[in-house]
Amino acid sequence: MNASISKPVPETASWLRAYDVFNGDADGICALHQLRLVHPREATLVTGVKRDIDLLKRIPPGEKADVTVLDISLVVNAPTLLRILHDGGQVAYFDHHSGVGPFPHAGLTLHWDDSPDVCTSILVDRHLGGVCRKWAVVAAFGDNLDGPAQALAASIGVDRRRLQELEELGRLINYNAYGERVEDLHVAPDILYLGLRAYTDPFDFIHGSDHFRLLSEGYRDDAARMRSLSPASETEGGAIYLLPDAPWARRIxxxxxNKLASEGTPRSYAVLTERSDGGYVVSVRSGQPELRSANRLCDWFPTGGGRKAAAGINCLAADDLENFARAFHEYFAPNYANGVPARVHVE
Structure with missing residues (x-):
């Protein structure tokens, strides 16, 4: 299902406190950056690591707030969204995650599309008429949407060399968002956004920012470890990798x-990173998102969700590891019958 409801982003009323709430990955940061380049305002920033998506709870109850929300799940945040609206707030919500359709409310302006070739920054790009499109290209690459990123770049005449620079920037910003806590990251997402805010053009950021150099050097060191990883289990339909409880593993x-998914095969992948509490953070990439969506598999497990091509589980219990592995390999098997695997314990 997909939908898009678009109205102008309303101006902040003088009696409302402004909040910008955004995912700490490339898509969330670049979506906010595009929007504020065109519609600047001072607002309280609310963000966190990529998996920290229940962000609307940080807005105090009873406060009339003007909230812009970018790239966090409507499913997870719906109860708090309704509370903010009932408190007299107004909300502009941009998102592409699967699981819920739009609902009407006088205080809500919703831009939502869960198509597998759309990210939140592309929704913002549409809303703004493409005036900051280079940043949408950066975000699309960061969200592993190479085809849409290349198409957007071609529409504004970005040459091959510069396209590679935008791709690298997107992947670095996205890489920086992964961690169990902000301390795992090279740069806190709100600090990284504030660093970007001084740059209208991403190429100026690439060639002039200390943050870019820090992320580039950090990625080089972590990627060296990535090259030695091998599957913990593997079938015709996909492979599962287990990463240790270490900051470099959480970051990478x-x-x-995304690198595994970019191989362009119909195989699917799961990368499980051990948490400090003994559980696992799970990233799933579907090789055939329209046939077997990643989010459908992850939705069977507590704290799971996402979108068709890419989804995850925020905390998979250690004693559910074997159950997940069986479900993954059954679900992505070529002869899968499209039901719920019998060995999945659906809560």
Whole structure:
């Protein structure tokens, strides 16, 4: 299912406190950056690591707030969204994650599309008429949407060399978002956004920012470890990788999953990174998202969700590891019958 409801982003009323709430990955950061380049405002920033998506809870109850939300799940945040609206707030919501359709409310402006070739920054790009499109290209590459990124870049005449620079930037910003806590990251997402805010053009950021150099050097060191990883289990339909409880592994997990998915085969992949509490953070990439969506598999497990091509589980219990592995290999098997695998314990 997909939908898009678009109205102008309303101006902040003088009696409302402004909040910008965004995912700490490339898509969330670049979506906000595009929007504020065109519609600047001072607002309280609310963000976190990529898996920290229940962000609307940080807005105090009873406060009339003007909230812009970018790239966090409507399913997870729906109860708090309704609370903010009932408190008299107004919300502009941009998102591409699967699982819920739009609902009407006088205080809500919703831009939502869960098509597998769309990310939140592409929704913002549409809303703004493409005036900051280079940043949408950066975000699409970061979200592993290479085809849409290349198409957007071609529409504004980006040459091959510069396209590679935008791709690298997107992947670096996205790589920086992965961690169990902000301390795992090279740069906190709100600090990285504030660093970007001074740059209208991403090429100026690439060639002039200390943050870019820090991310580039950090990625080089972590990627060296990534090259030695091998599957913990593997079938015709896909492979599962297990990464240790270490900051480098948490940082590289999403990039590694995207790299596996970019091989262009119908195989699917799961990258499980051990948490400090003994559980696992799970990243799933579907090789055939329209036939077997990643989010459908992850939705069977507590704290799971995402979109068709890429989804995850925020905390898979250690004693559910074998159950997940069986479900993964059955679900992505070529002869899968499209039901719920019998060995999945659906809560």
């Amino acid at each position: 997990s999403g990039t590694f999953a």
